[in-house]
Each structure stands twice: as C-alpha cells, then as structure tokens.
Amino acid sequence: MSEIHTPRLTLRHFDDDDVAQMAEINADPQVMRWVGDGSVGDLEQTVEAMERWEEEWDEEGFGLFAVELRGSGELAGFTGLSVPTFLPEVLPAVEIGWRLGRQFWGQGYASEAAHAAMEFALQDRGLDRLISISRVGNEASENVMRKLGMTLERETTHPEYGFPLRVHAIDLTEFEA
Template structure:
C-alpha cells in the first residue's frame, strides 16, 4: 500500500509536481525551526529530500509520505517513517516524523497524518516498535507524540548540533489504534 486515506487527507508517494510546493514549505524558517540545523531548505535540498525518501520507500517498503488535502489536492507537507541513522540510541530503528506548511498548523492535520503513518507501520508493515525524536521546546510536536501514544524515554544530544532531543517510543503491544 502506498496510499492511505484519512477523513481529510491522502498520504501518498511523491510526484514530480510536489517539488515546488514542498520547497515552499521547507523554505519557511518557522517550519524548519525544529528540524536539523533549523535552516530553511532550498529547492535543490528539497529535491534531494524527496529523492532520498523515495529511495527509502524502494529499499524498506515504507518512507515519508506526501500529505495532500483530500478536498483540494493541496500539498500540506510530509509525514512518515524512516530508518534513523542518529543519534546512536535509536540508530537503525524505525522513526516517525513530519513537517507541515504553516497554513496547515493548528487544525489537527499533523496528528491525523501521523496516526495514519503509525498505524501503517505497526499494522500494515509489521514493525513492532516505532521511535521519534523531538527537540526540547517543540511542544507542538511533543503534543502530537502524546496523542499517538508514544512515551518519552529519555533525552539525548543531537550528534551534530548538540541540542537536546527527547526520545519517544511505542511498541506494538502498547499501541491502542
């Protein structure tokens, strides 16, 4: 399955037409504030992101979905799964993450899309544990993780940038759906 429908969203694989809208989302400093080094991403960076996400789909059978509004077809952002490469505490584990355009904040889209991606991981793909990283201070993402049922498990430092990250996790046996 490479498409999931929720009451308001379609989670799907990436299309060529998604590059510019995602680039506009990732060019917004407010969107990127809590991601990586916090810097906005260029069109070229965004093209590399989509390419890497699609490669992960091909290699792992899961990845980061494009998030589209069901009614309008507008690209709202990205949500999905990836194999974490750092920090060492979760390297090799399947993690969940998201980024939505600012126009889509505060409407429950992140929770709705992340719930669908988590269910896809645990029920469709047979992954028995999903982790997440949340930068200390990112209360909006921490709230989404709480709604998903992921529990805080500790704090680690980002291996490159040095800021604190909360590690969250959920096992299939803990998942309430």
C-alpha cells in the same frame, strides 16, 4: 503501496508536482527552526531530499508519505517512517515524523496523518515499535507524540549540533488502530 485515506487527508507517494509546494514548506524559517540545524532549504535541496525519501521506500519498504488535503488536493507536507541514522544510539529503530506547512498547523492534520502512518507501520509493515525524536522546546511536535500515545523514553544530545533532544517511543502492540 496504495494510498491511505483518512477523513480529511490522503497519504501517498510524492510526485514531481509536489516539488514546488514542498520547497515552499522547506523555505519557511518557522517550519524549519526545529529541523536539523534550523536552516531553510531551497528547491535543489528539496529535490535531493525527496529523492532520498523515495530511495528509503525502495531500501526499507517504508518511507515518508506526501500528505494531501482531500478537499482541495493541496500538499500539506509529509508524515511517515524513516531510519534515524543521525542518532546512532537509538538504532536499530524506526522513527515516525512529520513536517507540515505553517498554514496547516493547529488543525489536527499532523496527528491525523501520523496516526494513519502508525497503522501502516503496524498492520502493513509489521513493525512492533516506533520512536519519534524532537528538539527540546518543540512543544507542538511533543503534543502530537502524546496524542499518538508515545511516552518519553530518553533525553540525549544531537551528535552533530549539540542541542538537547527528546526521544519518545510507543510499543505498537499496545497501539489502538
């Protein structure tokens, strides 16, 4: 897979140089409050997560992209595709998601990166549908979902943690790349 370039971002595979920056993002309680049980991650957990992300590329032919600012080369976080195995009721499905460091919030980077990942899903991987899952209350992520043209498909409950979730979806045959 080659890199994907948007006007302000490069989407690419993670490399060893990204570990420290991604660990900083995962250690921020404000970033992680909507992820899993809301716990922050440390360096070792970040390395393990990044290894799983690369394995998904090998197994599924898609995965999470590192999101890099073109101007500075700084790692902003990730966007991309994954199989949401934690929520069996939506399977088979492919989820689009994102996680950016707090200093990159509110600048349109998540929408720009996710839009490019949607184009990749449709044009390069031939997927015809994507979902995105958010905790109820995560208005910033739901705003990105709306910008991407996704609509609310269902509300459910996280099977492990018990909090309410919203599942948004888009039929990529209607997506305008």
